[in-house]
Amino acid sequence: MVLFTLILATLLLLLLLFLIVRPKPVSIPIKNRHVFISGGSSGIGLALAQKAVSEGARVSLLARSLHKLKEAQKSIREVYGVDVAIFSADVRDHSAVERAVAESGPIDVLVVNQGIFVPGALENQASEVIKSVINVNLTGSFNVITAALPSMKNRKDGAPASIALMSSQAGQVGIYGYSAYSATKFGLRGLAEALQQELISDNIHVSVIYPPDTQTPGFEQERKIRPELAGIIMGSGGGALSAEEVAKKSLDGIKSGSFSIWFNLEGYMLGFSGAGFSPQTSFPVAFLEIVFAGLSRLAALFFLWSWYRIIQKKHAN
Amino acid sequence: MVILSLILLPFLLLPLLYFIVRPRPVNIPIKNRHVFITGGSSGIGLALAHRAASQGARVSLLARSLKKLEEAKESIRLSSGSDVSIFAADVHDYDVVQKAVSDAGPIDVLVVNQGVFVPQELEKQGLDEVKFMLDVNLMGSFNVIKAALPLMKQRTDRLPASIALISSQAGQVGIYGYTAYSASKFGLRGLAEALQQEVVADNIHVSLVFPPDTETPGFERETEVRPELTKILAGSSGSMKAGDVAKKALDGIQSGSFIVPCNFEGHMLAIATAGLSPQRSFLMAVIEVIFAGVLRLVALFFQWNWYRCIEHWHPRKKDT
Numbered sequence: 001m002v003l004f005t006l007i008l009a010t011l012l013l014l015l016l017l018f019l020i021v022r023p024k025p026v027s028i029p030i031k032n033r034h035v036f037i038s039g040g041s042s043g044i045g046l047a048l049a050q051k052a053v054s055e056g057a058r059v060s061l062l063a064r065s066l067h068k069l070k071e072a073q074k075s076i077r078e079v080y081g082v083d084v085a086i087f088s089a090d091v092r093d094h095s096a097v098e099r100a101v102a103e104s105g106p107i108d109v110l111v112v113n114q115g116i117f118v119p120g121a122l123e124n125q126a127s128e129v130i131k132s133v134i135n136v137n138l139t140g141s142f143n144v145i146t147a148a149l150p151s152m153k154n155r156k157d158g159a160p161a162s163i164a165l166m167s168s169q170a171g172q173v174g175i176y177g178y179s180a181y182s183a184t185k186f187g188l189r190g191l192a193e194a195l196q197q198e199l200i201s202d203n204i205h206v207s208v209i210y211p212p213d214t215q216t217p218g219f220e221q222e223r224k225i226r227p228e229l230a231g232i233i234m235g236s237g238g239g240a241l242s243a244e245e246v247a248k249k250s251l252d253g254i255k256s257g258s259f260s261i262w263f264n265l266e267g268y269m270l271g272f273s274g275a276g277f278s279p280q281t282s283f284p285v286a287f288l289e290i291v292f293a294g295l296s297r298l299a300a301l302f303f304l305w306s307w308y309r310i311i312q313k314k315h316a317n
Numbered sequence: 318m319v320i321l322s323l324i325l326l327p328f329l330l331l332p333l334l335y336f337i338v339r340p341r342p343v344n345i346p347i348k349n350r351h352v353f354i355t356g357g358s359s360g361i362g363l364a365l366a367h368r369a370a371s372q373g374a375r376v377s378l379l380a381r382s383l384k385k386l387e388e389a390k391e392s393i394r395l396s397s398g399s400d401v402s403i404f405a406a407d408v409h410d411y412d413v414v415q416k417a418v419s420d421a422g423p424i425d426v427l428v429v430n431q432g433v434f435v436p437q438e439l440e441k442q443g444l445d446e447v448k449f450m451l452d453v454n455l456m457g458s459f460n461v462i463k464a465a466l467p468l469m470k471q472r473t474d475r476l477p478a479s480i481a482l483i484s485s486q487a488g489q490v491g492i493y494g495y496t497a498y499s500a501s502k503f504g505l506r507g508l509a510e511a512l513q514q515e516v517v518a519d520n521i522h523v524s525l526v527f528p529p530d531t532e533t534p535g536f537e538r539e540t541e542v543r544p545e546l547t548k549i550l551a552g553s554s555g556s557m558k559a560g561d562v563a564k565k566a567l568d569g570i571q572s573g574s575f576i577v578p579c580n581f582e583g584h585m586l587a588i589a590t591a592g593l594s595p596q597r598s599f600l601m602a603v604i605e606v607i608f609a610g611v612l613r614l615v616a617l618f619f620q621w622n623w624y625r626c627i628e629h630w631h632p633r634k635k636d637t
Contacts, residue, residue: 174507174514179507273593
């Protein structure tokens with residue numbers, strides 16, 4: 001009797017969610033379409049470029065260093081026999097970004113992936129460093145999006161387009177030593193939620209990607225200067241993923257128009273407890289969000305308990 | 318049997334969460350202590366100043382306009398008889414902020430309240446306005462906190478101190494027309510969560526206040542230029558008077574709450590967006606766990622409503 005009610009309730013909830021999830025699910029093809037990746041010369045950006053090329057997309061890369069861009073272009077040509085277009089510009093310079101975007105042609109899938117991370121406790125971090133993290137990660141993203149928007153809105157094919165923002169698990173939870181980086185990655189979410197509402201009528205779909213620690217050159221550098229406490233706290237999460245794994249899951253999420261793209265068990269727990277007011281286009285995932293919301297928040301409270309005890313212990317010494 | 322365990326559940330959660338909530342609850346007195354408010358010459362900041370002064374705090378105000386600061390100072394002297402210190406500075410300039418902070422003296426309760434908002438669809442908004450909001454609301458907050466922290470850490474009384482950031486409901490959910498503003502206010506939360514871990518050992522407690530639309534001079538200006546759709550969607554939550562927001566804010570700060578909602582809708586938003594934010598009250602923690610699922614369902618209904626509204630206003634331009 002109880003089992004029957006439970007099954008009935010589940011089916012009713014699934015039906016309800018199927019009817020109400022907005023925006024509606026969508027499929028975003030990338031074969032023969034133009035994928036533009038900022039921060040595309042290394043790390044996750046480069047891995048995304050390789051994956052997109054392997055699926056038949058026409059890829060453009062934007063980054064600061066022409067040297068690194070040429071190396072990236074060469075490596076893709078060697079493996080896939082395909083030429084990607086490269087543009088050297090600093091995302092902080094919006095005129096340079098506009099020129100690059102204009103030259104590359106109308107964009108179908110924009111991947112805003114550039115980012116720098118300089119860990120350090122706020123009191124130890126120079127104001128100039130904080131400023132550059134905000135300018136590259138957040139302001140820079142606005143520069144890239146506003147440069148690409150006009151031609152994206154005027155695209156000729158009627159197919160759905162995508163703007164994907166590379167956030168981080170540090171954009172789901174703020175951790176010791178990451179005040180500036182987390183601020184920018186949380187900020188991308190506020191931008192994305194508002195932007196999706198503004199662009200839905202143009203059939204442009206926003207995705208926010210939340211990778212964990214990923215094995216990239218940037219990560220290697222970051223780990224060397226990471227405060228010890230940050231390492232201990234973050235070590236309690238899953239291990240680092242390869243850039244290829246992150247690229248694959250990211251692209252799959254972009255193609256299915258998912259608003260939030262999570263990785264590994266920790267990522268889903270973070271995602272469910274932090275679902276908040278983000279849209280959810282998949283009704284089965286919406287169902288999981290509702291069912292596991294409470295449990296995820298409980299898990300979150302346990303994580304916080306563990307982290308604050310670690311902090312207390314460290315400072316007692 | 319099942320029903321029994323469902324009823325028992327909250328009672329099991331209560332003692333469990335009582336023991337595990339971190340950081341622990343705290344009381345932060347403000348009487349006779351130094352409260353420093355940025356953006357304190359008008360709006361919510363001024364209302365906070367009035368309230369803190371009337372509760373016996375020693376208040377300092379930081380803002381850009383000396384003229385407005387002097388008017389604020391006068392109005393507080395008239396209403397509560399106390400003298401506030403005033404400092405004219407732009408939060409964008411770290412050196413100037415640092416000077417103001419050191420002139421003001423060690424701070425017990427730092428209220429990072431300055432903020433600007435210009436609602437506009439991103440494609441129509443100039444990048445200058447985007448940068449302005451990010452600079453003042455986010456970078457400015459970093460500057461203020463960074464300037465105040467050293468002396469806060471070295472304070473001689475052993476009482477708990479507070480760093481309170483005035484966010485917004487637009488920092489809990491991004492709404493049409495608020496790309497830059499929501500970006501800056503969501504950013505404050507990432508900052509706050511990390512900062513709390515960094516300063517808890519110094520007995521400094523971080524609070525994030527989430528007011529809805531509040532009746533302030535800034536709001537008056539903003540509503541004049543608000544896109545129509547923003548008005549409709551943001552109207553889902555009611556507006557409040559600055560004095561009422563100040564009361565909720567100060568109460569929340571004094572109880573050391575990490576998340577401080579200001580009205581009923583705000584409480585719903587807070588539970589829905591609890592995420593990985595700390596919760597010091599074990600009662601609130603139980604409520605968050607029990608109602609998390611329901612609130613997510615409510616959030617999905619809001620999305621359904623909002624997106625239908627948007628579709629009604631802007632019918633899709635192309636069919637696939």
